[in-house]
Amino acid sequence: MNRRLALSGTLIALAALTASPSAAAPADPDCFDREKRPYTSVVDSHLHFRPFGGPAIPFEEMTGYLRDTGVRYANVYGIGQTLPAGSDCTYYLSCPGTKVTPSMKNDFANARDLLDHTPEDIQLTLSMTFPDLANPEGVLERMKLLEEEYPGRFRWMGEVNLVKQALLKNAHEPADKADIAAWAPFMKELRDRDIPLTIHSDLGNDRDRTKFLPLMREVLERYPDNEIVWAHMGLSKELSTMDPAQHTAILGQLMDRHPNLAVDISWRVLYDQYFSKREARRHYVPFLNRYADRVLPGTDFVASRDKNFQVYKDELEVTSRINRYLDDKAFRQIALGQSYFDLVGLKDKAPRVCERA
Numbered sequence: 164m165n166r167r168l169a170l171s172g173t174l175i176a177l178a179a180l181t182a183s184p185s186a187a188a189p190a191d192p193d194c195f196d197r198e199k200r201p202y203t204s205v206v207d208s209h210l211h212f213r214p215f216g217g218p219a220i221p222f223e224e225m226t227g228y229l230r231d232t233g234v235r236y237a238n239v240y241g242i243g244q245t246l247p248a249g250s251d252c253t254y255y256l257s258c259p260g261t262k263v264t265p266s267m268k269n270d271f272a273n274a275r276d277l278l279d280h281t282p283e284d285i286q287l288t289l290s291m292t293f294p295d296l297a298n299p300e301g302v303l304e305r306m307k308l309l310e311e312e313y314p315g316r317f318r319w320m321g322e323v324n325l326v327k328q329a330l331l332k333n334a335h336e337p338a339d340k341a342d343i344a345a346w347a348p349f350m351k352e353l354r355d356r357d358i359p360l361t362i363h364s365d366l367g368n369d370r371d372r373t374k375f376l377p378l379m380r381e382v383l384e385r386y387p388d389n390e391i392v393w394a395h396m397g398l399s400k401e402l403s404t405m406d407p408a409q410h411t412a413i414l415g416q417l418m419d420r421h422p423n424l425a426v427d428i429s430w431r432v433l434y435d436q437y438f439s440k441r442e443a444r445r446h447y448v449p450f451l452n453r454y455a456d457r458v459l460p461g462t463d464f465v466a467s468r469d470k471n472f473q474v475y476k477d478e479l480e481v482t483s484r485i486n487r488y489l490d491d492k493a494f495r496q497i498a499l500g501q502s503y504f505d506l507v508g509l510k511d512k513a514p515r516v517c518e519r520a
């Protein structure tokens with residue numbers, strides 16, 4: 164018998180036996196090929212549509228930025244620190260002494276913009292950014308007011324500031340334990356309505372790296388049933404020398420103890436100070452792989468008019484670089500959005516990642 168013929172016969176038999184597509188054809192045509200497709204996240208869970216002061220990038224221009232960079236899901240945050248009307252500041256650090264306060268104005272403006280210009284191809288989640296956590300009385304009433312005006316529209320709360328050292332020169336008052344206890348009425352409302360809460364709370368600073376950790380612990384102990392997202396994993400410009408081993412150990416303990424805790428890895432500061440370093444990635448990548456179903460991506464872009472498309476595109480790219488190091492399961496959860504869909508309660512399913520040759 165001709166050996167070639169015998170061989171091809173064997174191959175045909177083998178193909179018939181396995182009855183699955185051969186290695187030459189893609190096993191799953193709908194799978195996401197990480198080698199050919201972008202590593203930038205399709206979700207921006209931490210995006211401020213409103214600036215600290217001055218004019219904002221118009222809503223439709225901003226949604227255009229998302230469309231053009233492949234972002235298909237975003238949270239519409241206001242900003243938790245608005246400068247007084249009439250101030251010419253666009254960034255609070257440029258104007259120490261100017262008092263910043265959260266306000267409902269931005270939430271109303273975002274809701275109106277979204278209703279007037281709802282994009283068909285981008286899923287936007289409106290967020291309440293007005294609460295002042297150090298002065299929680301009145302938060303519940305205001306939530307109800309927003310619900311009356313825009314029923315069912317606000318599905319997120321945040322980013323709200325528990326401790327933000329960068330704001331301390333602008334009369335930002337950090338919340339204390341008594342304030343946290345007084346959150347109870349609105350925390351219950353968030354639980355009843357399944358609304359996640361994103362909290363900015365600095366872990367510490369370069370003199371005392373875990374200085375504010377007790378406050379975050381207090382929140383988690385007191386409200387274990389609330390879905391809480393810790394913005395930036397507690398990192399900030401004031402904390403550039405955190406030990407990644409210690410940091411991921413602290414986070415891991417908290418994640419294990421509090422199944423409703425998630426983190427966001429938004430803000431390019433995380434890349435610049437930590438993820439860009441191989442030694443730091445040695446700790447962060449296994450942490451992100453392990454807890455991927457509770458990790459959300461984001462840019463922390465602030466839509467002030469002095470920025471343009473290129474700035475957004477760069478911030479998305481830089482904040483997404485860590486995605487390249489994730490395993491396929493974590494990439495699907497974080498970059499392709501599954502952890503976000505699950506938290507918001509969206510029915511959408513992230514594609515499977517193609518198996519690599």
Ligand SMILES: [Zn+2]
Pocket residue numbers: 209211322463
């Ligand atoms: Zn932010």
